[in-house]
Amino acid sequence: MDKVAMMINARKLFKDVSDLPTIPAIVSRVVSMLDSQDASPDEVADLILSDQVLAARVIRVVNSPxxxxxxxxxxxxxxxxxxxxxxVREMILTSYFVDSFKNQEQPFDMKMFWVHSFSVGAISRRIARMIEYNDVEKAYLVGIIHDIGKVFLGHYCKEEYGRMLAGISNTSSTTYDAEYESFGTTHCEVGLCLALRWNFPPAYCDVIANHHSSEVVTEDPLLLSIVALADFYCLSHGTYNSVAQASIPGASEDNAWEVLSQFATDSLPTSLEHFLSALDEEYEAINQEVNQLFNTMTI
Ligand SMILES: [Fe+2]
Ligand SMILES: [Fe+2]
Known part of the structure; x- marks a missing residue:
């Protein structure tokens, strides 16, 4: 696949869209202030309070179960x-991200989409803790937003995307390959265009663009590997049968696993298979976490 041509095709799809969902400027400002860690709680609180909707949202979520x-x-x-x-940074970005796509019609089940997204977020956080990654919440957030390109394609190319999904149901084709066949690009490149438009930090953009090709060198290879493995786990878990197991591991997962093993030799199980089984043991708790989050977000 020619990555440059895929990016050009993604940009072309973007050019025709005039009603792209936006994330309020105040949210981007608060997120960068929280990202820097130099600000004082008073300064951040003042900025949040300058937007009553944002302030109310913070209070509502912090008091949720x-x-x-x-x-x-x-x-x-x-x-x-x-x-x-x-x-707070993750909570704010996540809730605005969910809101911006809330009432859009999609040719796929949005509930399933969110379940996948939040499960990848929760599992990314679990992996990040396991290997003592320095920003566990970032892994969580990036896990949640990794597939944003699918929502764009589903909404703005609804009929073609619906036809594409119908064409691959009950086949072994992946969405990624089918997107490439239909659009000459995939949710990764389209997601990158959206992330750039929303001024997401470079490490977030890297993961959105490369979570299906983790052999690419990025600004934060560890973050990419965490999310790529969490995504792989959720996909294989969603269709947990002998066929899915037989296809484990693939090239991309192997690469992500190798990066992870280099950074966390002591705290990781000895093989990718053992690592995935260790996640299995926690899957029930992760599921409960995701359900709780759903109630909070009122999706
Ligand atoms: Fe994806
Ligand atoms: Fe995914």
């Missing part, structure tokens, strides 16, 4: 101190 607070938290500053900058 997801965070199990013993007392109700009523101030934005306390929410920041309770959750920490990184968790």
């Amino acid at each position: 997801l965070y199990r607070t013993s007392n109700t938290i009523l101030s934005v500053k306390r929410a920041l101190l309770f959750l920490g900058f990184k968790s």
